Amino acid sequence: MKAVTWCGIRKVGVDTVPDPKIINGRDAIVRITSTCICGSDLHLYDGYIPAMKPGDILGHEFMGIVEEVGPNVDQSKVKVGDRVIVPFCIACGDCFFCKKQLYSCCDNSNPKSWLAEKAFGFATAGLFGYSHLTGGYAGGQAQYARVPYADHQLFKVPGEIPDEQAVFLTDIFPTGYMAAENCNIQPGDTVAVWGCGPVGQFAIRSAYLLGAEKVVAIDDRGRVPERLKMAEDGGAITIDMRTETVYDKLLTLTGGRGPDSCIDAVGMEAHGFTVDAVMDKVKAATMLATDRPHALRQAINCCRKGGIVSIPGVYGGVVDKLPMGAAMQKGLTFRMGQTHMHKYVQPLIERVQRGEIDPSFVITHRMPLSQAPHAYEIFNKKQDGCIKVVLDPAA
Numbered sequence: 362m363k364a365v366t367w368c369g370i371r372k373v374g375v376d377t378v379p380d381p382k383i384i385n386g387r388d389a390i391v392r393i394t395s396t397c398i399c400g401s402d403l404h405l406y407d408g409y410i411p412a413m414k415p416g417d418i419l420g421h422e423f424m425g426i427v428e429e430v431g432p433n434v435d436q437s438k439v440k441v442g443d444r445v446i447v448p449f450c451i452a453c454g455d456c457f458f459c460k461k462q463l464y465s466c467c468d469n470s471n472p473k474s475w476l477a478e479k480a481f482g483f484a485t486a487g488l489f490g491y492s493h494l495t496g497g498y499a500g501g502q503a504q505y506a507r508v509p510y511a512d513h514q515l516f517k518v519p520g521e522i523p524d525e526q527a528v529f530l531t532d533i534f535p536t537g538y539m540a541a542e543n544c545n546i547q548p549g550d551t552v553a554v555w556g557c558g559p560v561g562q563f564a565i566r567s568a569y570l571l572g573a574e575k576v577v578a579i580d581d582r583g584r585v586p587e588r589l590k591m592a593e594d595g596g597a598i599t600i601d602m603r604t605e606t607v608y609d610k611l612l613t614l615t616g617g618r619g620p621d622s623c624i625d626a627v628g629m630e631a632h633g634f635t636v637d638a639v640m641d642k643v644k645a646a647t648m649l650a651t652d653r654p655h656a657l658r659q660a661i662n663c664c665r666k667g668g669i670v671s672i673p674g675v676y677g678g679v680v681d682k683l684p685m686g687a688a689m690q691k692g693l694t695f696r697m698g699q700t701h702m703h704k705y706v707q708p709l710i711e712r713v714q715r716g717e718i719d720p721s722f723v724i725t726h727r728m729p730l731s732q733a734p735h736a737y738e739i740f741n742k743k744q745d746g747c748i749k750v751v752l753d754p755a756a
């Protein structure tokens with residue numbers, strides 16, 4: 362089959378690789394009909410997540426048709442021919458953490474747990490196509506994928522929901538939604554969202570679905586004007602981090618109190634125009650720090666006293682100069698994590714069915730899988746108005 366492989370920093374290829382096979386009794390093989398590139402893939406592309414090996418198959422946002430199931434798959438839940446979406450984190454459904462709906466913390470799905478134990482103290486769930494720290498699973502930017510725990514991992518999609526809406530239930534819609542849910546939004550609340558990438562876009566719309574009065578979105582208009590425009594289309598008031606002072610504008614918009622909650626939908630590759638952002642860049646480039654937490658620092662600083670900082674943006678290592686004093690003194694609550702996908706898929710399918718949101722709004726590019734190297738390049742460089750790419754493995 363054809364698959365997108367990681368070949369080194371900022372190098373991906375489209376290679377012919379062996380077809381996946383059933384290895385365990387609860388596995389299924391899915392023929393992929395739609396697959397996407399995520400901002401999280403850019404952290405691999407740029408070389409910020411360790412434990413990638415050349416030849417690893419990328420991709421964790423994919424859906425398709427079940428082609429084969431192992432002998433232990435509960436066929437009352439999933440069978441050959443079903444059209445399914447595949448959440449990016451792999452969860453067994455039976456362990457201590459899965460029983461608490463903390464699916465991205467599943468204790469059984471990461472077969473290389475010793476690597477993550479060293480890095481994080483405990484191993485987290487396996488993730489598709491996301492380095493050997495999270496299990497070394499082959500990803501879904503490919504024509505086929507092996508899916509473990511298939512009767513828990515796969516969700517059937519109602520026929521009337523097309524791929525272009527359903528495929529975002531594998532990651533970015535639940536991720537934006539969990540980020541907003543973590544803000545415990547109350548009537549009258551203002552939510553500020555750093556980053557207007559796909560995750561930020563879904564966080565903005567989810568904050569409104571959950572009752573926010575006002576959502577303020579922050580990004581760089583000089584670099585990604587189309588993203589701020591999309592945020593405005595979603596009802597957000599926008600702040601241009603290049604020409605405006607984010608703190609001052611947020612205060613003006615909240616009567617001097619600060620946002621009730623702040624969402625960091627940027628993560629470890631933030632850029633910025635202040636001294637700390639320049640220092641982050643230098644430190645990351647010289648390996649003195651791994652992550653660049655400029656947006657997170659700003660979110661902590663701007664958040665109102667007693668507010669919530671919600672962090673869907675991915676961090677992979679250690680951060681420098683985090684204003685812990687501000688967080689502690691203001692009594693902030695931090696909530697974060699890889700999304701507990703399986704908790705959100707069904708309720709969000711129902712929101713799509715009720716017409717509350719059409720997730721396809723975020724798509725700017727559709728391409729055949731063979732053009733993945735070009736797609737990675739324009740998504741990474743934010744060129745050609747690229748916000749979200751959907752790849753077709755059959756084209």
Ligand SMILES: NC(=O)c1ccc[n+]([C@@H]2O[C@H](COP(=O)([O-])OP(=O)(O)OC[C@H]3O[C@@H](n4cnc5c(N)ncnc54)[C@H](O)[C@@H]3O)[C@@H](O)[C@H]2O)c1
Pocket residue numbers: 399400401402403404532533536555556557558559560561579580581584585588602626627628629630631632633655656672673674675676698699700
């Ligand atoms: N928690 C999860 O389960 C989960 C799932 C998916 C993605 N993510 C993470 O969410 C983050 C966003 O993903 P994405 O697909 O939207 O990525 P993206 O790269 O497309 O978007 C990031 C945006 O942040 C903006 N930005 C950079 N520095 C900024 C700053 N200082 N202030 C405001 N905006 C700034 C960029 O201009 C860009 O528009 C990534 O870190 C990704 O890894 C997490």
Ligand SMILES: [Zn+2]
Pocket residue numbers: 399400401402421422449532533
């Ligand atoms: Zn993703």
Ligand SMILES: [Zn+2]
Pocket residue numbers: 452453454455456457458459466467468469470
């Ligand atoms: Zn589990």
